[in-house]
Amino acid sequence: MLHSNRIKRLMTNLRSVELKAFVPARDFAASLAFYRALGFAVNWEDGNLAYLHHDQCSFLLQNFYVRELAENLMLHLLVEDVDSWWSQLQADGFFDRHPVAQGLQDQPWSMRDFVLLDPSGVLWRIGQNLD
Incomplete structure (x- = not known):
């Protein structure tokens, strides 16, 4: 009985804490520079993997x-x-160094966004919900 109560307690906390994507980089240094210019901070990096965050x-x-x-x-x-x-990003000259795949526009799915491609071809949609 004690064993089954312990298992129940262990199984009751199924909260998720975080989900992170592993983003590929063809040129690691160029990708790091791109994401730093985009506004991401690099908390940790060892040449093969980097932890980036924004807020x-x-x-x-x-x-x-x-x-x-x-x-x-x-x-x-x-x-x-x-x-x-x-x-x-315009004021920082980001778009002079990194072309926009799609400019700022309202989407039919109630979002306003723009689209960037990182140096490896990963597509980023940066947007906000519209009321």
Whole structure:
């Protein structure tokens, strides 16, 4: 009986804490520079893996590349004010160094966003929900 009570207690906490994607990098240094310019902080990096975050959002950049994986990976960063993001990236000259795949626009799925491709071909949608 004691054993089954312990198992029940162990199984009652099924809370998730975090989910991170492993993002491939064809050129690790170029990808790190891209994400830093985008506004992500690098908390840890060892040349093969880096932990990047912006506020409460994070991912792992890996020094590993398979073209089919990178070109079929899409990530979505939900922000509070996408127009501020767009304006800040313009002011920083980000778009001069990293072309936009799709400019800022309202989408039929009630979102305003823009689309970037990282140096490895990973597609990023940065957007906010519309009321």
